[in-house]
Amino acid sequence: MHTTLIRIIRSLLLIALFLVNAGCGKDSSSLAQINIEIQIDGKTITEKVVEGTTVQTALAQAGIILGSLDKTDPSVYSPLQQSSQIKVTRIREEFEVIENSISFERQTMRNESLPEGQTMLIQPGVNGIEQLTYRKLYENDLEVSRTPFKSQILKPAKPEIVMVGVQTPFTAISIPGRLVYLTAGNVWLMESTTGNRRPILTSGDLDGRIFSLSPDGNWLLFTRKPGTSDDEQINSLWMINLSESKSEPVYLRVDNIVHFADWVPGRQMTVSFSTVEPRSTPPGWQANNDLQIMTVNKTGGIIERSQVVETNSGGIYGWWGAAYKWSPDGEQLAYARPDSIGLVNIENGELQPLLELVPLQTRSDWAWVPNIGWANDSSLIYTTFHASSSNFSSDEASPLFDLLAINLIEKLPITLVPQVGMFSYPSPSPRLPLRQYAIAFLQAVFPEQSETSRYHLLVMDRDGSNRSKVFPPEGQPGLEPQTVVWQPGVSEDNSIWIAAIYQGNLWFINPVTTQAQQITGDGSLVRFDWK
Numbered sequence: 309m310h311t312t313l314i315r316i317i318r319s320l321l322l323i324a325l326f327l328v329n330a331g332c333g334k335d336s337s338s339l340a341q342i343n344i345e346i347q348i349d350g351k352t353i354t355e356k357v358v359e360g361t362t363v364q365t366a367l368a369q370a371g372i373i374l375g376s377l378d379k380t381d382p383s384v385y386s387p388l389q390q391s392s393q394i395k396v397t398r399i400r401e402e403f404e405v406i407e408n409s410i411s412f413e414r415q416t417m418r419n420e421s422l423p424e425g426q427t428m429l430i431q432p433g434v435n436g437i438e439q440l441t442y443r444k445l446y447e448n449d450l451e452v453s454r455t456p457f458k459s460q461i462l463k464p465a466k467p468e469i470v471m472v473g474v475q476t477p478f479t480a481i482s483i484p485g486r487l488v489y490l491t492a493g494n495v496w497l498m499e500s501t502t503g504n505r506r507p508i509l510t511s512g513d514l515d516g517r518i519f520s521l522s523p524d525g526n527w528l529l530f531t532r533k534p535g536t537s538d539d540e541q542i543n544s545l546w547m548i549n550l551s552e553s554k555s556e557p558v559y560l561r562v563d564n565i566v567h568f569a570d571w572v573p574g575r576q577m578t579v580s581f582s583t584v585e586p587r588s589t590p591p592g593w594q595a596n597n598d599l600q601i602m603t604v605n606k607t608g609g610i611i612e613r614s615q616v617v618e619t620n621s622g623g624i625y626g627w628w629g630a631a632y633k634w635s636p637d638g639e640q641l642a643y644a645r646p647d648s649i650g651l652v653n654i655e656n657g658e659l660q661p662l663l664e665l666v667p668l669q670t671r672s673d674w675a676w677v678p679n680i681g682w683a684n685d686s687s688l689i690y691t692t693f694h695a696s697s698s699n700f701s702s703d704e705a706s707p708l709f710d711l712l713a714i715n716l717i718e719k720l721p722i723t724l725v726p727q728v729g730m731f732s733y734p735s736p737s738p739r740l741p742l743r744q745y746a747i748a749f750l751q752a753v754f755p756e757q758s759e760t761s762r763y764h765l766l767v768m769d770r771d772g773s774n775r776s777k778v779f780p781p782e783g784q785p786g787l788e789p790q791t792v793v794w795q796p797g798v799s800e801d802n803s804i805w806i807a808a809i810y811q812g813n814l815w816f817i818n819p820v821t822t823q824a825q826q827i828t829g830d831g832s833l834v835r836f837d838w839k
Contacts, residue, residue, distance in 0.1 A: 348396040410436035412465040426473040430510040433468030485796040486525040489836035518569045525839035558608040567629045573638030578603045590673035595629030597622035623647045628675035635686035669704035681734040690734035724772030729758030731789030762786025767819040
């Protein structure tokens with residue numbers, strides 16, 4: 309009973325308190341009205357609002373809509389009192405785009421191919437174009453700030469490159485045929501002697517993927533970088549006549565050549581090539597593993613074109629691509645890919661394997677493809693074989709490689725040199741005075757690390773006997789992997805040279821006496837050929 313009475317008393321007190329508060333409250337209609345001034349767009353607007361109204365509400369009552377950048381003084385959430393003023397600042401932004409010229413740089417290259425003191429402009433400078441975007445802010449139509457917003461290079465500047473001749477310290481050597489070399493993206497020619505040099509092409513855009521003299525030495529086949537950034541073009545295939553002065557390069561209307569393009573021996577003005585499709589992912593292409601043959605005239609007009617090998621997957625690691633090599637007589641074509649070496653049937657395009665390979669597991673975005681060297685009588689193929697080893701988890705992981713010969717009559721592979729390294733590049737000589745021919749090849753300094761190892765240059769008889777190291781001298785760094793080139797034919801004094809690139813320069817090595825002669829000295833040579 310007592311508890312119930314207490315609850316009743318509490319309820320009555322709450323009701324009384326509610327009635328008192330309700331009686332004290334004010335109706336909004338009874339609040340004071342005040343006049344305010346709104347300064348906007350160059351004029352003043354008077355508006356009557358309830359005291360305590362916020363700036364935002366007052367502006368809405370006056371039918372004023374603020375832009376996303378507009379600002380007010382006081383702020384939009386401030387309450388208003390009698391005689392308050394609101395100042396509205398209209399703010400807008402604009403973007404101004406202008407283009408500026410980027411001045412080109414001037415570069416000088418020292419080159420002993422030119423007479424001392426003589427200069428040659430090998431690349432004219434071209435100014436670039438930069439597009440700049442500025443953000444400009446206006447307050448009540450008056451510009452108050454201008455700040456950089458974005459920069460974009462529309463056209464990069466192209467440096468001016470001037471070649472300056474310096475005195476060569478190297479004795480000139482008589483040479484048969486023509487020797488062309490690639491340096492700084494430009495082609496130079498040596499003829500008669502190594503001191504007789506002249507520029508052939510100074511555009512600076514050769515990429516060095518293809519660089520091959522025709523069998524008669526009159527034409528050079530090469531690839532060039534695209535003139536502009538193009539996701540659909542890696543390079544393009546060209547040729548130039550070396551037997552005519554001031555000859556212009558000829559575009560062969562073939563693009564995207566990475567692994568193979570070469571002249572077909574015994575067929576005038578006929579080239580063969582294999583293509584790839586550009587990709588944005590490493591290595592930058594997907595190989596077609598095709599083979600096409602094309603005969604052209606001197607102006608690049610196509611006389612005949614045929615596809616010998618259709619586009620195909622290329623076997624294991626076929627995305628990297630196959631290599632091809634013509635026999636000296638032009639009657640046979642060998643192919644090499646990560647999983648096999650063999651011959652191409654020119655009539656029907658079928659691949660006829662001579663040797664199955666266990667592909668090398670590189671664990672990277674490249675694949676190892678064995679190289680091919682033909683004997684001068686077209687009877688044997690010299691190549692590199694991926695050898696197995698019980699010391700590794702799988703045959704694919706084996707780092708061992710042997711140099712072997714494949715007899716094309718018996719189809720029999722014979723190991724000539726074990727553990728030469730993956731980049732042995734066997735190169736058979738032309739016919740020699742005292743023996744039919746010899747084989748030059750590279751031997752890895754560290755055979756089980758041949759991917760990164762330097763190499764020594766060795767020479768042996770065609771059966772693998774009489775092996776001898778001929779370059780570089782003891783105690784000197786080894787060669788980078790490459791295919792060395794034998795002198796075409798024999799000189800009048802029966803001397804013979806092997807040409808190689810060593811530390812960016814061209815060297816001649818006598819395989820009999822091991823005498824070595826440096827030919828160039830600017831350290832920028834990357835490719836050469838000699839026919």
